Amino acid sequence: MERSVPRHVTLPGHHSTERTWDYRRLVTTTWQNDFENAFMPNRPVPPLMLDRGEGRTVWDVDGNAYLDMFAGIAVSALGHAHPALVEAVSGQVAKIAHVSPLLTSEPEVRLATRLLELLELPGKVYLCNSGTEANEAAFKMVRKHAGSDKYLVAAENGFHGRTMGALSLTGKRSIRDPFEPYGADVRFVPYGDAEALREAVTSDCAAVFLEPTQGEAGVVPAPDGYLTTAREVCDATGSLLVLDEIQSGVGRTGTWFACQHEGVRPDIITLAKGLGGGIPVGACIGIGASAHIFALGDHGSTFGGNPVAASAALAVLDTIDRDGLIANAVVIGAQLARGIEQLDHPLVAGVRGRGLWLAIVLAEPVSGAFRDAAQRAGFLVNNVQPDAIRIAPALTMTSEEAQRFLDALPSILDDVTPSPAE
Ligand code: PLP
Numbered sequence: 001m002e003r004s005v006p007r008h009v010t011l012p013g014h015h016s017t018e019r020t021w022d023y024r025r026l027v028t029t030t031w032q033n034d035f036e037n038a039f040m041p042n043r044p045v046p047p048l049m050l051d052r053g054e055g056r057t058v059w060d061v062d063g064n065a066y067l068d069m070f071a072g073i074a075v076s077a078l079g080h081a082h083p084a085l086v087e088a089v090s091g092q093v094a095k096i097a098h099v100s101p102l103l104t105s106e107p108e109v110r111l112a113t114r115l116l117e118l119l120e121l122p123g124k125v126y127l128c129n130s131g132t133e134a135n136e137a138a139f140k141m142v143r144k145h146a147g148s149d150k151y152l153v154a155a156e157n158g159f160h161g162r163t164m165g166a167l168s169l170t171g172k173r174s175i176r177d178p179f180e181p182y183g184a185d186v187r188f189v190p191y192g193d194a195e196a197l198r199e200a201v202t203s204d205c206a207a208v209f210l211e212p213t214q215g216e217a218g219v220v221p222a223p224d225g226y227l228t229t230a231r232e233v234c235d236a237t238g239s240l241l242v243l244d245e246i247q248s249g250v251g252r253t254g255t256w257f258a259c260q261h262e263g264v265r266p267d268i269i270t271l272a273k274g275l276g277g278g279i280p281v282g283a284c285i286g287i288g289a290s291a292h293i294f295a296l297g298d299h300g301s302t303f304g305g306n307p308v309a310a311s312a313a314l315a316v317l318d319t320i321d322r323d324g325l326i327a328n329a330v331v332i333g334a335q336l337a338r339g340i341e342q343l344d345h346p347l348v349a350g351v352r353g354r355g356l357w358l359a360i361v362l363a364e365p366v367s368g369a370f371r372d373a374a375q376r377a378g379f380l381v382n383n384v385q386p387d388a389i390r391i392a393p394a395l396t397m398t399s400e401e402a403q404r405f406l407d408a409l410p411s412i413l414d415d416v417t418p419s420p421a422e
Contacts, residue, residue: 031061047375053080056394056401058380066375069405070382071394074215074247074357077274077316077325079394085277088315092308099307101300107310114317115283118256121265124291127305128282131246131272132161137284138209138242138268139165139184141293145240146206152184153200153239154209155191159216160244169209172216192222194229201233207240207267208233212258215247218388219352219359227264240267240290246282247357250274251320251395254330254355261354274395279312325395329356332397339406345413349387356397360389366416373415377408 032045051061056079058068071077078085092107099105112125126137142152154160158171167175168182171191189196191214201208208230214220227243234241243266248258252274255261259269267290272282286293303309320326333355340351340360347370349363362370365386374381374389384390393401 047372048380055079055081056397064378066378066380067401067405068380069374069391069393070380071392072278073273073382074252074390074392075273075276076278077250077252077395078277078319079396080278082277082315082319082396084315084319085279085312088311089279089308092311095307097306097308098303100302101304104305105307105310107307107314108305111305111310111313111317112283114314115271115285118317119269119285119287121287122291123285123287126284126286126294126299127310128272128284128301129280129303129306129309130161130282131244131270132163132166133301133304134246134270134272134282134284135160135166135169135209135242135244136163137299138244138270139169140299141268141284141286141290142207142240142242144298145290145293148183150185150204150206152186152207152209153197153205154186154188155211155214156188157191157217157220158188158209158211158214158244160209160211161246191217191220192226194223194226197226197229198233201237201239203237203239205237205239207242209242209244211244211246212248212261213253213353213357215357215390216384218361218385219357219390219392221352221354225262227259227262231264231266234267242266242268242270244270246270246272247392250316251326251329252355252357252392254326254333256326258354275316276309276312277316279309281306281309281313320395323396328397329395332356332399332402333358335399335402336391336406339402340409343409343413345410347413347416352388353391356391356393356395358391359384360391362387362389369416370412373412373417374408376415377412379405379408379412 031049036045049061050058052059056068057065059065115125116123128134154169154171156171160166160169168184168186170176171188187200189200210230230241243259245257249271259266267287269285275281337351337358347363350361352359352361367383367386367389370389371381371383382390
């Protein structure tokens with residue numbers, strides 16, 4: 001990104017402990033400079049600093065409004081500042097914010113019970129704070145169940161998180177390889193290839209880890225029947241089937257959980273992202289016999305099951321249920337998919353996905369320039385892959401908002417000017 005001020009500028013008052021920051025008064029390049037000075041360079045300097053949101057609209061610190069088409073990476077399921085979330089979180093903070101896993105709270109117990117009701121399967125829940133933690137819990141369950149001699153199977157280009165266990169299962173070499181070696185033999189298969197899965201999974205395989213649709217790979221759905229095959233091969237070999245529904249779960253694809261489309265029953269399911277609607281919460285659910293893998297003392301987290309996070313998740317689940325947001329995801333998702341499909345533009349190669357979780361597939365690797373053009377036009381999208389734009393808005397998105405985005409797409413596409421890096 002171009003900057004009009006030199007790097008490492010010391011701002012007036014920067015040294016003062018009394019200084020209160022009001023970013024609204026500072027030019028954009030100044031906060032980007034501060035960001036770069038203060039943070040480890042593990043993420044790029046962001047193009048925007050957001051100040052507030054309401055519904056599907058967010059405002060940056062300069063007061064510019066944007067229609068949010070990706071909800072903080074498929075997280076803000078109810079949109080921004082939803083009254084149910086505000087009330088649940090602020091009410092719970094005012095009552096009691098933390099109890100520790102040594103005690104419990106009503107929201108924590110209600111959340112676990114509600115998740116099992118929605119899954120419609122017998123199981124037991126472990127609550128945590130993020131997706132990667134949910135997968136770490138699942139990995140430990142697999143270890144405990146099968147021992148350390150067996151290998152695991154996961155999918156090429158899959159994403160399961162950044163901590164060492166979850167990363168060892170992540171099939172994207174560029175982020176996985178630099179941190180080798182891992183303490184696990186993980187074998188990767190091409191995603192969606194049922195035959196490759198059949199060949200890879202034997203009685204020496206402890207577990208198969210899969211996303212029902214690969215999110216970070218660019219919203220790539222598995223072919224119909226793939227999860228059913230995964231269930232069959234796991235049944236035949238005694239391997240556990242772990243479905244990572246961290247991105248696909250909680251209504252995004254038009255069912256509470258994506259595995260419900262095919263009626264596939266995993267042994268372990270992991271959730272996060274949309275579950276808390278923006279408040280960090282994750283869950284690892286053992287189903288059937290897997291509910292009993294962990295014994296006393298096997299796992300834990302100081303913040304897991306935190307009452308504020310649990311209240312947020314309950315508000316999300318209740319609102320999705322009460323307001324028919326799963327049906328809304330189906331209808332608005334279909335409207336968006338149809339509109340994208342009908343676009344006649346040389347840069348658009350197609351659309352992938354299901355429900356309110358789509359990829360605009362680009363004919364050229366210009367997604368960064370697309371994102372910038374969309375931003376200039378007042379829309380936030382995510383350039384998930386060089387040739388794919390992820391659309392994952394709040395489940396509350398209205399038809400008018402979806403149409404506004406569709407109407408803007410031709411001029412956004414005409415405004416795509418690839419940077420030299422692309
Ligand atoms: N699993 C999947 C399928 C994800 O999409 C992600 C995040 O993008 C994760 C795991 C990791 O979740 P978190 O970033 O909350 O650790």
